[in-house]
Amino acid sequence: MKQRDLFFVDTWQKTLDFIRKNGNLDDYSFKSCFLPSELILDENIAIVLANDAIGKSIIEKQIDLIESSLAQVLDTKLKVNVILKKDFKQADFQDQLYKEPEVKTTKGIYYDDKISPNQNFDNFVVGDSNKHGKIAAFTIAANPGTLYNPIFIYGNSGLGKTHLLQAIGNTVKHNYPNYKMAYITGLEFVDSVYRSIKNGDIDLFKRDLSNLDILLIDDVQFIAGKEKTHEIFFSVFNTLINNRKQVVITSDRLPSEIKGLENRLISRFNSGLNVMIDPPEYETSVDILKLKLKNSVGASQIEIDDEVLNFIATNMATDVRELEGAINRLLFYAINFHDNSKITVETAMSAFGGTISHHKVKKSDELTCSDIIKVVANYYNLTSSQLLSKVRTKNIALARHIALYECRNILNLPYKKIGKECGNRDHSTIINSFNKITKQSKSDIALRTALNQIENQLKD
Secondary structure (H helix, E strand, O other), rough: OHHHHHHHHHHHHHHOOOOOHOOOOOOHHHHHHHHOEEEEEEEEEEEEEEHHHHHHHHHOOOHHHHHHHHHHHHHHOOOOEEEHHHHHOOHHHHHHHHHOOOOOOOOOOOOOOOOOOOOOOOOOOOOOOOOHHHHHHHHHHEEEEOOOOOEEOOOOOOOOHHHHHHHHHHHHHHOOOOOEEEEEEHHHHHHHHHHHHHHOHHHHHHHHHHHHOOOEEEEEHHOOOOHHHHHHHHHHHHHHHHHOOOEEEEEEHHHOOOOOHHHHHHHOOOOOEEEEEEOOOHHHHHHHHHHHHOOOOOOOOEOOHHHHHHHHHOOOOHHHHHHHHHHHHHHHHHHHHHHOOOOOHHHHHHHHHHHHHHHHHHHHHHHHHHHHHHHHHOOOOHHHHHHHHOOOHHHHHHHHHHHHHHHHHHHHHHHHHHHHHHHOHHHHHHHHHHHHHHHHHOOOOHHHHHHHOOOHHHHH
């Protein structure tokens, strides 16, 4: 590396130290956007090379902070521009240095957004089950209204959809402090429409929402079947999208699966980006538990065996709320009814009592995917090879769905690992099987009976 390049690296590292100490950047933005960037100096100009468009957008919001921090290091004031690394390599050096940076203006007054400061991207635990949702949410939070619009995030209750909405809100508040933003649930939207019509100010309600820069709608499925609400929502939605204002929507299912939702709304929701969030896999569940423990009052004086975390992650990983409830129950039991300062698996099982079904208390290493496949195949008078084949006859397909479902339900293995052990199937196939059997078993008595009988055989 040339002496000049070494100087740039050293100068930028010292500048980043100033930025981290004196700025108000969240940890995720600093690590993902600032740390990978580079600095080049030329007379009275400084240029920061950003890795990607998201990083460039976030870095540009901190130009004043960068200039003041750089001035501390160099003892001189320099003008700072930000460009993409790929663009810099393709263009003339001097042209890029003196190119005026793009400035995004904000407008309007601050809106009462109902955003909780406690939910952000830094404390959102990421795994295979939710990484696409996290990336999509962070992308539009960094540059709202320009990339994916609307974003529709769907998945079962308790998987972190609301957390992502709140994280988007907090990031936007930080990067665009003058943006008008609102967070509202589907039920609140329905109630607001009703009250606005009753009070005679529905036009004012529509105008206020249509003037937003960011609209965050949580659990939109609750507007289904409400004809007047559909009309108002459709009008507001179209206005915001046409004006390139960001709309983010969450639901417990895909737009097409929401009964009572008008086709025109389904079409609009599908016009952007749909992202699914799945139940947390084992590794993500453990990470969530560790974070919950770290933030729990009273947990600092209690030592918890890793086996306890493994036990909870294996037996109570339906959703994030269940994991949080398990930690709360465990700490309550340990503080009030347990004499020792260390919590073991035995203590955990006593704390949870009969809240865990028998087949789930069985240690995961006592069964394998192969064991489950054999039992399911035998139940349907098939061979393991037939079950894992690509044949799609009704009987074999059902047995295959059940086997994949039980591998996840009982062993709680990551979807990718199940796919690898079950004929090298893609993880999306495992997810589809799990969701299909989960949903169907709620109303299909015959299927529930089959699942119970198969699970009883697996206990033996």
